[in-house]
Amino acid sequence: MSAAESPAAAPQTPWLTDDQQRIWRSWLSASSRVPARLGHQLQQDSGLSLQDYEVLVTLNEAPGGSCRITELATMLEWERSRMSHHLNRMDKRGLIRRYACPDDGRAQLVELTDNGHVALEKAAPGHVNAVRSVLFDALSDRDAAELGRITALIAAHLDNQSCTLSGKG
Amino acid sequence: MSAAESPAAAPQTPWLTDDQQRIWRSWLSASSRVPARLGHQLQQDSGLSLQDYEVLVTLNEAPGGSCRITELATMLEWERSRMSHHLNRMDKRGLIRRYACPDDGRAQLVELTDNGHVALEKAAPGHVNAVRSVLFDALSDRDAAELGRITALIAAHLDNQSCTLSGKG
DNA sequence: CAGACTTGAGTGACATGTCACCTGTTTACT
DNA sequence: AGTAAACAGGTGACATGTCACTCAAGTCTG
Structure with missing residues (x-):
């Protein structure tokens, strides 16, 4: 529901084909x-947003249970200021904790609190079921594999072109 | 980067397989x-958000150039209050206009203003190029077709299960 | 070492999205 | 007609995300 892919074709602009649309x-x-x-499932069942959940998981999987804020932002593909704001909110709710990095005076490390661990463990089963129910139950194994392959191509392509994009492709 | 798909397996919960993850x-x-x-491309080149663009396109394609607000929200798969807020903003910027529906005293119709049409026509070529550049240039025709088929399956599956989702899948 | 530059993090203003709730209209049922 | 339910739309409070900016700590270079 997004692209005006053919409002009265302009001179040099090749619109998307019907198939592409x-x-x-x-x-x-x-x-x-x-x-x-x-997100709805998670919020209903656990009071967590999908974003909260992503942060909890990523921290939980981090070696040593902690990581730098920028590193966390990179892994989640978030902007740093978004990360900062979100960590503030999660901090207030007692899900995570920040502390100074001993190796680098500029850096902060983040880790889960006990509350954070508990919240994640309570939320995970329902969320995993929901992921299966929403995505994998819709697809054969072969289709799921295809989806993985194709989305990986897209992601790789985005990495390559980095930010070289504006107007003309 | 989202699902905790296997933090120390719980009793009855089948986690995702590695492939699924x-x-x-x-x-x-x-x-x-x-x-x-x-969104970045569009904002840079046209001062429109992706959401603005979706609204403009949908209205532009609507028969008669106008449609009801709820209808618009349905087509975009947005909540009605989101639609309402967003139309307020677009109204203030002079992109769209609302007026009473003659057939139904409850309803409002929305249509593009001249400004809205101009904004869409200026933005469209760059956006279309960006879509091609980001998505279709990454994929062979066959892969693109596969992606379309699979995402359609997912969408259809979501339609079927409607909102029957909470915890156990 | 001084100064310029880079990097890690945070902030305030503002744009956007969600939720719970309100109002007015139409429809269905009796 | 009379009333309950359903429907169209809107609003305010709040959660979330973005942008431009600041500040402090590390790094590099003459």
């Missing part, structure tokens, strides 16, 4: 609805 | 980065 809209629909559904 | 994370990464990239 269909693909693009399916993608948009699925990629906005899946996280919406999962 | 990889698929899931590729999907998450691609589906969050694609709109981020497109």
Whole structure:
């Protein structure tokens, strides 16, 4: 539901083909609805947002149970200021804790609090079920594998072109 | 980067397999980065957000150039209050206009202003190029078709299970 | 070492999205 | 008609995300 892919064709602009439009809209629909559904489930069942959950998981999996804020932001593909704001909120709720990095006076390390661990462990089973229910139950193993392969291609392509994008492709 | 798909397996909870985790994370990464990239391009080049653009396109394609607010929200898969807030903002910027529906005293119709049409026509070529550059340039025709087929399956699956989701899948 | 530059983190203002709730209209049922 | 339910839309409070900016600590270079 996003791209004006053909409002009275302009001179040099090749619009998307009908097929491409269909693909693009399916993608948009699925990629906005899946996280919406999962977010609702998580919020209902655990009082966590999908974002909270991502932070909890990433910290939980970090070697030593902690990592730098910038590192966390990189892993989550978030902007640093978003990370900072979100950690403030999670800090207030007692889910995470920050402390100075001994090796680098500029850096802060983040780790889960006990509350954070508990929240994650309570939320995880329901969330995993929801992921399966929303995504994997819809697909054969072969289709799921295809989806993984194709989304990996897209991600790799984004890495390559980095930020070289504006107007003309 | 989202799901804690195996923190010390709990009794009855089947976690995701390693393959499923990889698929899931590729999907998450691609589906969050694609709109981020497109949003930046659009904002830089046209001063429109991706959301503005979606509204403009949908209205532009609507038969008669106008439609009801709820109808618009349904097409965009947005909540109605989100629609309402966003239309307020776009109204203030002179992109859209609302007026009473003659057939139904409850309803409002929305349409593009001249400014809105101009903004869309200026933004469209760059956005289309960006979509192609970000998504279709990464994929063979066959892969793109596969992506369309699979995302359509996911969307259809979401339609079916509607909101029957909470905890156990 | 001084000064310029880079890096890690945070902040305030503002844009956007969600939730619970309100108002006015239409529809359905009796 | 009379009333309950459903519906269209809107609002305020609050959660979240972005942008431009600041500050402090490390790094590099003459």
